Amino acid sequence: MTPEALDAADVLAPFRQRFTLPAETIYLDGNSLGALPRDTAARMAEAVRSEWGEGLIRSWNDAGWVDAPGRIGDKIARLIGAGPGEVIACDSTSVNVFKALTGALSLAPERRVILSERGNFPTDVYMMQGIAALGGGQVEARLVEPGALEDAIDQTVAVVLVTQVHYKTGRVRDMAGLTRRAHEAGATIVWDLSHSAGAIPVDLAGAGPDFAVGCGYKYLNGGPGAPAFLYVARRHQNRVMPALSGWFGHADPFAFDDTYRPAEGVGRFLVGTPSVLGLAALEVGVDLFLEADMATVRAKSLSLSGLFIERMAPLCAGHGFRLASPENPAERGSQVSYSHPEGYAIMRALIARGVIGDFRAPDIVRFGFTPLYTSHADVAAAVAVLAEVMETGAWDRPEYRSRAAVT
């Protein structure tokens, strides 16, 4: 089918009108920063002018500010197959990785290894290393090659930290299988869902992991630096004494007690005062997602990425691109990456022509497919622009080679 025919049959097409996208731009980076939902600006203006400006401190109670982390967490739970009361929206993904790992370590005091794979998203690895340093030799941050992860889960491992959809390759790990393997070895497991939530169907209830974390600003369209989320399986919530024992996780924060006493439930994993404005924007993005059916989103995502791979084939044959993502759709998240030695300059040239993807060192160009606002026509047009950049050599200019701070 042609891109036009695929778009004509697309039941998600109406969602595109719910986003504000710049003209003359094909946005293939929603896996890094989601696009702006049309309703976000008005909601933010209301939160600022009315709730903050008029309501002032009364809005903590009257505008639902204090309940926002749990309320939005419950909504995110529906997108990742979790139950109510199992997810809170708060802090950054990095901080939530810290909470999950320290919580997991406290569940297995006789074990000392945090296990992950080399090449995992850096912040996940850095948090492991920070916890190991804090543990003063009691905790080991152990990294193994991706293919060796499963076999490395032995009796010394307290917790496995793994990202479901790899940020570079987009490869999807088997959540149910690896979770089972960890549990058989007496370990717990933390899943990073940063490239999963809103990208692929996730079934936390079915797979039964212990903890999960993920991002609000990627596929969930919560805005730059949006609060992240933390999932703690109900069976663990009241067994874990939070390492980040902040007053918002206290059973009675406004008792101003001298002694920390954690709240019941997932609320104990809150730390400090929630980012109210960030949560207001995040909620709009999450609400929009809840109108879509995840199976339909997944089908369109694979249709978009499949078309992209098909159209890229001549550029692989003639211009040195090498597919770095799984060819098998079942193993692919909602992004497609290629390695190319001149990837950085090529991506800069593409962005200068209004086709926005991103670059990940050392040589990966990455394209994200966001079915709520990307069309098959966009995909075909993006590859056509890339073909033109390669055929004319337009990428080969000094200004495209100089590195910006954020790639």
Ligand SMILES: *Cc1c(COP(=O)(O)O)cnc(C)c1O
């Ligand atoms: C994007 C991403 C993060 C981001 O963490 P922040 O604390 O929001 O900066 C973490 N883990 C993975 C796998 C990611 O892709």
